[in-house]
Amino acid sequence: MIAYLLALTLGAQSPAADAASAAGAWLVADVSVIPADTDEVLRHRNVLIRDGRIVRILAPGAKAPVSDADATIIDGRGKYLVPGFVDAHVHIATEGAIRDSKDPVISTLELGQAHGYDRQVMLGFLKAGVTGAANLGGSARSDEDLLWLRGEIAAGRIAGPQLYVGKRINGPRVAVALQPASTVPASKPEAPTTAADGAAAVRQARERGYDFIKPYQFLNRETYRAVVDEARRQGMVTTGHLPELGCASCADRAFAFAHPMDNIAHSEELTRFARIGSDLSPQDLDALADAVAERKIAVTPTLVTLKTIVGMYVQRAVPPVPGDWATRVDPVTRLDWAPPANRYLSQAFRDQDGADTFSAGYDFARVLTRQLWKRGVPLTVGTDASLPGLAFGVSVQQEMIELREVGLRPIDVLRAASINAHRLFDPKAGSGAVREGERANLVLLDADPLADIHNVAKIAGVFTQGRWWPMAEIDRRLDEGRAFEQALSRQIQAHKAGH
Structure with missing residues (x-):
């Protein structure tokens, strides 16, 4: 029955079948399924998806019920169905961030009313197989945009990944420096220096609808503790930076x-802790890895972030974006990556204490990440995009390659990019595995990622928010947005010419 339906449908597809469909039913026929919650690969399966859920995974030769005859057939022969990827550490550019920018060019751009910029960014995630993204803090208007986008995507009005929006809570930097007490600003929930205001900031974030809390490093000892403890009481996940060390009020x-x-939002954060007193010693590497494992803390290594920063320090240039993704980097991001906006290319960055040890820090973080994995610490894939050189979407694939290169098995890389992130940010919504009953946030690959992790870039299409998006349709919509991006480029050039 399945073979007959496959042949019939493939022979009679209309052009409309290539377009993204509204929430409905699909049958991915004769596909290899990599559930990712085990090491198994399910060959020649027929996967029924209806209304955003995996309804049935049929074994070879099984008959499809008559009630499933309305499903649109997707040819899965030679393809691999895997969980959708999640960027567990990203800073998503939005129109709100552009309006909040301090750059005299960027802040004056005319963006229109259709959220054209935001739509292009969201499509870029889907093009890379990213069906989930956790934003770790931005400007006030950027956060407002993201909370709005989260609802629009969930309702199917905008194409994009499932968004998890984090609230960054940080104190004034001067509060954890060796400064006279009189120079420390008065505490307030927006920049707390007291436990009471730290806890209030968490409650306000909960009321506003944020998904998780990002504690940042310039919280003093008691405020940091209050933020972490209150987030736990409120049932909110915490992922962020470790506190500063070495001052009177520091942890x-x-x-x-x-x-x-x-x-912990970076392996680099643990590297920073290792620099205090021990100078990145092997003994300290084991002590840190043991401490993380014993406390059952997860880690988002962001190795590609460190690699890119080291590349900018050594080469004095932004590393190239892979493949044809370079043509997809929008003009606003390109401006932000160039001097003087790009602080990583500045002389001040090069002159800071310890700058000549960045490469050693990257090496330490890579070895540390491997030790964390060997101890069973849950790792997730994060990128810190759009840090210069790291484009939204494709940087997730770059980080997956980084994790493979430090020794993780391909199946463990897939778990880091999917299941582990779901368990961190959305534990009540299922496992994220390709299993019956789970949400259908999925990637259909043209080649086996377990044979070569680079195959995660060979994407036939994605399922997200109850819809099927063939790659041809994603590219078509991105190309439609080129006119909007070209208009932004003309504005930028006109502003430069006028100055």
Whole structure:
């Protein structure tokens, strides 16, 4: 029955079948399924998806019920169905961020009313197989945009990944420096220096609808603890930076691990802790890895972030974006990556203490990440895009390659890019695996990612928010947005010419 339906449908597809469809039913026929919650590969399966859920995974030769005859057939022969990828650490550019920008060119751009910029960014994620993205803090208007976009995407009015919006909570930098008390600004929830205001900031974020909390490093000892503890009371995940060390009101390493976040946002954060007193010693590597594992903290390594920063320091240029993705980088991002906006290319960045040890820090973080994995620490894939050189979407694939290169098995890389992120940000919504009953946030690949992790870039299409998006349709819509991006380029050039 399935073979007959496959032949009939493939022979009679109309042009409309290539377009993204409204929420409905699809049958991915004769596909290899990589559930990712185990090491198994399910060959020659027929996967029925209806209203955004995986309804049935049929074994070879099984008959499809008559009630499923309305499903649109997708040819899965020679393809692999895997969980959708999640960027667990990203800073999404939005029109709100453009309006909040301090750059005299960017802040004056005319964007129109159709959210054309936001739509292009969201499509870029889908093109890379990214069906989920966790934003770790932005400007006030950027956060407002993201909360709005989260609802529009969930309702199917805008194409994009499922968004998890984090609230960054940070104190004034001067509050954790060796400064006279009189120079420290008065505490307030927007920049707390007291436990009461730190807890209030978490409650306000909960009321506003944020999905998780990002504690940042310039919280003093007691405020940091209050933020972490209140987030736990409110049932909110914490992922962020470890607190500063070495000042009178700072935490120390023991304090940070005694009051742990759910997730540490960079391996670099642990490297920063290792630089204090021990100078990146092998003994400290083991001690840090043990402490993370014992406290059951997850980690988002963001190795590609460190690699890119080191590349800019050594080469004095932004590393190239892979393949044809370079043509997809929008003009606003390109302006932000160029001097003087790009601080990583500035002389001040090069002159800071310890700059000549960036490469050593990257090496330490890579070895540390491997040790965390060997101890069973849940790792997730994050990129810190759009840091210069890291484009939205494709940087997730770059980080997956980084994790493979430090020794993770391909199946463990897939888990880091999918299941582990779902468990961190959305544990009540299912496992994220390709299993019956789970949400259909999926990627259909043209080649086996377990044979070569680079195959995660060979994408035939994605399922997200109850819809099927063939790659041809994603590219078509991105190309339609080129006119909008070209108009932005003309505005930027006109502004430069006028100055």
